[in-house]
Amino acid sequence: MAVTARDVAKVAGVSQRTVSNVVNLPDRVGSETRKRVQAVIDELGYRPNPHARGLRTRRTGLIAFVVPELDIPYFSDLARSLIPELDQRSLTLVVDQTSGDASRERAVLRGGSVSATFDGVLLNALNLTAGDIEAAAATQPIVLLGEEDYGPSVDQVAVDGVEAAFVATTHLIESGRTRIAALGRQSREAGTTAQREAGFVAAMEQAGLDPFRYMSRVEYTRESGLRSMHAMLDRPDPPDGVFCFNDLLALGAMRAAWERGLSIPQQIAFVGFDDIEDSRYAMPSLSTIAPDKAAIARRSVEMLAERIAGYTGPGRRERAGFELVVRESSAPAR
Amino acid sequence: MAVTARDVAKVAGVSQRTVSNVVNLPDRVGSETRKRVQAVIDELGYRPNPHARGLRTRRTGLIAFVVPELDIPYFSDLARSLIPELDQRSLTLVVDQTSGDASRERAVLRGGSVSATFDGVLLNALNLTAGDIEAAAATQPIVLLGEEDYGPSVDQVAVDGVEAAFVATTHLIESGRTRIAALGRQSREAGTTAQREAGFVAAMEQAGLDPFRYMSRVEYTRESGLRSMHAMLDRPDPPDGVFCFNDLLALGAMRAAWERGLSIPQQIAFVGFDDIEDSRYAMPSLSTIAPDKAAIARRSVEMLAERIAGYTGPGRRERAGFELVVRESSAPAR
DNA sequence: AAGGATTTGGCAAACGTTTGCCAATTTCTT
DNA sequence: AAGAAATTGGCAAACGTTTGCCAAATCCTT
Numbered sequence: 036m037a038v039t040a041r042d043v044a045k046v047a048g049v050s051q052r053t054v055s056n057v058v059n060l061p062d063r064v065g066s067e068t069r070k071r072v073q074a075v076i077d078e079l080g081y082r083p084n085p086h087a088r089g090l091r092t093r094r095t096g097l098i099a100f101v102v103p104e105l106d107i108p109y110f111s112d113l114a115r116s117l118i119p120e121l122d123q124r125s126l127t128l129v130v131d132q133t134s135g136d137a138s139r140e141r142a143v144l145r146g147g148s149v150s151a152t153f154d155g156v157l158l159n160a161l162n163l164t165a166g167d168i169e170a171a172a173a174t175q176p177i178v179l180l181g182e183e184d185y186g187p188s189v190d191q192v193a194v195d196g197v198e199a200a201f202v203a204t205t206h207l208i209e210s211g212r213t214r215i216a217a218l219g220r221q222s223r224e225a226g227t228t229a230q231r232e233a234g235f236v237a238a239m240e241q242a243g244l245d246p247f248r249y250m251s252r253v254e255y256t257r258e259s260g261l262r263s264m265h266a267m268l269d270r271p272d273p274p275d276g277v278f279c280f281n282d283l284l285a286l287g288a289m290r291a292a293w294e295r296g297l298s299i300p301q302q303i304a305f306v307g308f309d310d311i312e313d314s315r316y317a318m319p320s321l322s323t324i325a326p327d328k329a330a331i332a333r334r335s336v337e338m339l340a341e342r343i344a345g346y347t348g349p350g351r352r353e354r355a356g357f358e359l360v361v362r363e364s365s366a367p368a369r
Numbered sequence: 370m371a372v373t374a375r376d377v378a379k380v381a382g383v384s385q386r387t388v389s390n391v392v393n394l395p396d397r398v399g400s401e402t403r404k405r406v407q408a409v410i411d412e413l414g415y416r417p418n419p420h421a422r423g424l425r426t427r428r429t430g431l432i433a434f435v436v437p438e439l440d441i442p443y444f445s446d447l448a449r450s451l452i453p454e455l456d457q458r459s460l461t462l463v464v465d466q467t468s469g470d471a472s473r474e475r476a477v478l479r480g481g482s483v484s485a486t487f488d489g490v491l492l493n494a495l496n497l498t499a500g501d502i503e504a505a506a507a508t509q510p511i512v513l514l515g516e517e518d519y520g521p522s523v524d525q526v527a528v529d530g531v532e533a534a535f536v537a538t539t540h541l542i543e544s545g546r547t548r549i550a551a552l553g554r555q556s557r558e559a560g561t562t563a564q565r566e567a568g569f570v571a572a573m574e575q576a577g578l579d580p581f582r583y584m585s586r587v588e589y590t591r592e593s594g595l596r597s598m599h600a601m602l603d604r605p606d607p608p609d610g611v612f613c614f615n616d617l618l619a620l621g622a623m624r625a626a627w628e629r630g631l632s633i634p635q636q637i638a639f640v641g642f643d644d645i646e647d648s649r650y651a652m653p654s655l656s657t658i659a660p661d662k663a664a665i666a667r668r669s670v671e672m673l674a675e676r677i678a679g680y681t682g683p684g685r686r687e688r689a690g691f692e693l694v695v696r697e698s699s700a701p702a703r
Numbered sequence: 704a705a706g707g708a709t710t711t712g713g714c715a716a717a718c719g720t721t722t723g724c725c726a727a728t729t730t731c732t733t
Numbered sequence: 734a735a736g737a738a739a740t741t742g743g744c745a746a747a748c749g750t751t752t753g754c755c756a757a758a759t760c761c762t763t
Contacts, residue, residue, distance in 0.1 A: 390742080399740080
């Protein structure tokens with residue numbers, strides 16, 4: 036049914052070897068033979084069978100993109116930027132959704148989830164240990180996305196969470212807020228959360244403010260932001276500025292303030308983290324830290340491609356840029 | 370390096386055939402042999418090589434999910450529901466982003482985008498002709514998602530756009546609005562847009578209102594909703610109710626009203642379509658038509674699996690349910 | 704013009720599975 | 734207890750590619 040390399044060879048009057056050369060090592064074949072074979076390929080619509088090729092070369096062309104949930108805007112944004120980068124290298128994105136489940140995260144690292152195996156993995160892990168990762172990185176190409184710290188031997192690209200949080204918090208302080216809350220602390224002592232917290236604390240202390248007055252522990256969802264903001268606003272001395280560790284949280288939190296009729300940013304200001312599209316159109320629009328997603332996508336794919344091509348040096352830790360985008364939710368109170 | 374079926378056979382003291390049987394046709398092998406072989410498989414960590422298998426069976430276990438952009442929340446929501454359904458059948462989701470490009474949509478249908486080929490395709494096409502689809506459906510399993518009409522020979526699952534739009538519009542009418550706009554008309558005469566438009570028109574005419582007074586032509590984005598809403602509000606007789614053909618549009622449009630200081634829903638009400646998560650947390654929260662995404666995911670994967678298993682009957686057109694969710698943006702004006 | 708260097712292309716093995724065909728073994732029937 | 738029926742498992746071919754090893758052909762150098 037399908038056209039094979041053999042069919043092409045027969046029609047073109049060359050050997051299979053030559054057909055393969057035309058496809059894979061065009062330099063190794065004379066220009067007029069090449070042209071003739073290529074013509075036959077086009078005419079017959081020959082496409083190399085990926086399985087036969089994969090069987091032989093041990094390459095699949097598949098990259099796993101491992102995320103907790105795909106409908107978290109930050110991850111779908113990232114996926115969107117990743118796809119063209121991968122495409123350019125003839126790689127295909129396979130989404131693996133772990134639901135934040137550690138065993139599922141681990142399963143992906145071991146030989147692929149169900150039936151496919153991957154040339155490489157782009158990992159947004161949440162619940163793995165450094166050991167898990169190191170072991171997996173020894174076996175297959177992996178690039179880590181995000182700030183979680185998993186040891187020095189694996190490639191990683193992330194923004195500097197400490198500095199970004201510092202900038203965001205400083206912005207709130209400079210706009211005249213004094214009772215500033217941080218929303219997003221979690222139980223883990225390292226990683227994303229810890230960095231953002233550290234940056235927040237540093238900025239607050241530098242300004243002589245108490246960083247722990249309002250610190251609250253939450254999930255990274257809108258629902259959770261809504262609930263814990265309500266709890267804070269129930270206090271006799273509610274905050275007048277809130278730095279949320281991601282935009283989802285911030286959108287939920289803003290809604291809590293809105294439900295109570297507070298005016299934003301006059302009575303209370305908000306800054307988020309991630310710059311998802313919703314934030315731009317929120318009412319009021321949300322100030323946020325905008326990581327350079329395009330750069331993250333580009334560099335992570337580059338590094339992964341290098342690993343796939345055989346690079347086996349030590350892990351590289353790349354910093355992606357970020358930018359504080361000031362919008363309505365934290366416009367200076369006049 | 371990797372463990373092969375042969376290694377397993379050798380260790381277990383059986384033939385390769387038996388190993389294969391244990392993996393694929395467990396009924397065909399004696400229970401105590403099976404147990405023994407299975408133990409060896411587990412111990413050695415044997416995983417069938419997907420390429421060898423694919424080469425032999427012509428199955429990949431890969432399903433292409435073809436969408437215009439993955440960061441459109443409706444599609445990432447859907448992908449999220451799809452993944453567990455596919456997982457259950459040992460299928461893996463591959464995201465193919467077409468950027469609404471017709472040639473790219475077509476390319477996916479022909480033998481796979483770059484290097485992978487798929488067992489089946491879940492297609493959200495925008496710019497293909499019925500001919501394209503029919504031709505592709507003859508070659509490989511395809512299920513269409515969404516209301517675009519591509520002829521009777523291909524499986525499809527979608528909500529009844531006409532009825533849903535009718536319900537949404539009627540809701541606006543019953544809440545006392547009379548100057549009702551529809552946002553989302555496009556140049557194409559068939560498909561999603563046409564259905565929603567038809568439902569809107571029917572509801573308006575039934576109530577004796579002019580459906581075409583405010584009808585505006587737009588893209589399905591927030592930006593576009595924002596702009597065209599502003600244009601409408603510039604008119605001397607601005608609308609007091611708006612039915613938007615999707616939530617993104619509605620969120621943009623609401624923001625336009627908000628920028629002008631209009632109070633929602635007192636002065637102007639909004640209803641969207643899709644029920645993306647943002648809508649629930651918008652300020653005010655957005656009323657919308659909520660398609661039963663879980664059902665869409667379930668049925669489309671079911672039908673695709675049937676096609677893959679060899680079903681070759683005529684195309685089936687399945688209706689997924691929907692629900693009008695009334696939120697703050699269209700709470701009845703008192 | 705002859706020898707050497709380079710290019711070109713053929714042959715065939717290998718990748719790891721599934722599966723048709725059979726033979727051997729076990730179980731059931733009468 | 735003997736023959737028929739069912740179950741189990743072995744052998745080996747096939748899937749479509751890539752690639753090491755060579756031989757043939759072409760080109761250059763002196």
